[in-house]
Amino acid sequence: MNPANELGSFLMSRRARVTPAAAGIPVAGLRRVAGLRREEVAELAGVSVVYYTRLEQGRAHHPSDAVVDALARVLRLDTAERAHVNDLAHRPRSRSAADPAPADAAHPAQDGSVRDGLRRLLAAVGAVPAYVLGPAMDVLDANELARALICAPAPATGGRINLARHVFLDATARELYPRWEDVARQTVGFLRFSAGRRPHDARLARIVAELSGRSAEFRSLWAAQEVGKAPYGSKSFRHPVVGGFDLAYETLALPGGEDRSLVLFTAPDARADTALRLLGSWAASAAPAGGPAPPHSP
Secondary structure: OOOOOHHHHHHHHHHOOOOOOOOOOOOOOOOOOOOOOHHHHHHHHOOOHHHHHHHHHOOOOOOOHHHHHHHHHHOOOOHHHHHHHHHHHHOOOOOOOOOOOOOOOOOOOOOOOOOHHHHHHHHHOOOOOEEEEOOOOEEEEEOHHHHHHHOOOOOOOOOEOEHHHHHHHOOOHHHHOOOHHHHHHHHHHHHHHHHHHOOOOHHHHHHHHHHHHHOHHHHHHHHOOOOOOOOEEEEEEEEOOOEEEEEEEEEEEOOOOOOOEEEEEEOOOHHHHHHHHHHHHHHHHHHHHOOOOOOEOO
16 A cells, blocks of 8 residues: 555546546547546646646645645545545655654554443444444454354454455355445445555555455455445345345444444344344354354454
8 A cells, every 4th residue: 555646546547437528528539548638637627737747646745625626526526535535635745764653553453442332332232233343444343243244254363353354355255245246346445445544554554465465356446446435325145044135234433533433234124134133043042152253352
């Protein structure tokens, strides 16, 4: 995860996505680029071609809010992409080796600290799956039903389950998620969004580097510069114990400035409600005999 020219790379990827017709530009003859040219983006955004070129090349830094807003409009960015481009535009310059590491250089919860109030909350909502998710997609804590739903083994070396690793490196994930491609895109979008917010997060950088080295599918999706952070929606499951069902989810940002989220799943219909009840009964009976692995080792 190299933050040196993330802004330029992102602008280029989005420029290639916008067609001249979508931008209201008449096309005459053949074009050598699929999307907009640099000079077209600059003109529509009201900036000089030289300045916009410098932005893409990483030779101009910290554009004003007005310029960022204009580029977001021209490049037709959605809400998550606008937030991401603002993060990239306003991040500090790359640190030199002599500079001290910022506060977020290490993962904020490497010590396993999830406050007691959150643990009690997870237990209190035991009728629905719920877990606390960190910025690198580590499951920091989870209730029993969420552990049974995720259905992923804890790492052999100890530590927490990481959902990004689970999606791309665990073969069972492709069975658990019948719409695996959608889950994979959402996973990469979340990591990309998180990387924009936390450019010096060592834990996040290690996860991205590991997945880039071990998964061709991850490399392809990461190179596409897709970004997203869906706070709610639905997810399909094909669980090995209770079969197929869909769940609705809500993602709630937790206070504390550590980019942690509380993710809760609910049953939108009778089929899902029955599945969750059966899964809860199975988890309760299986736990004493070594049921679903917890999201972190004891």
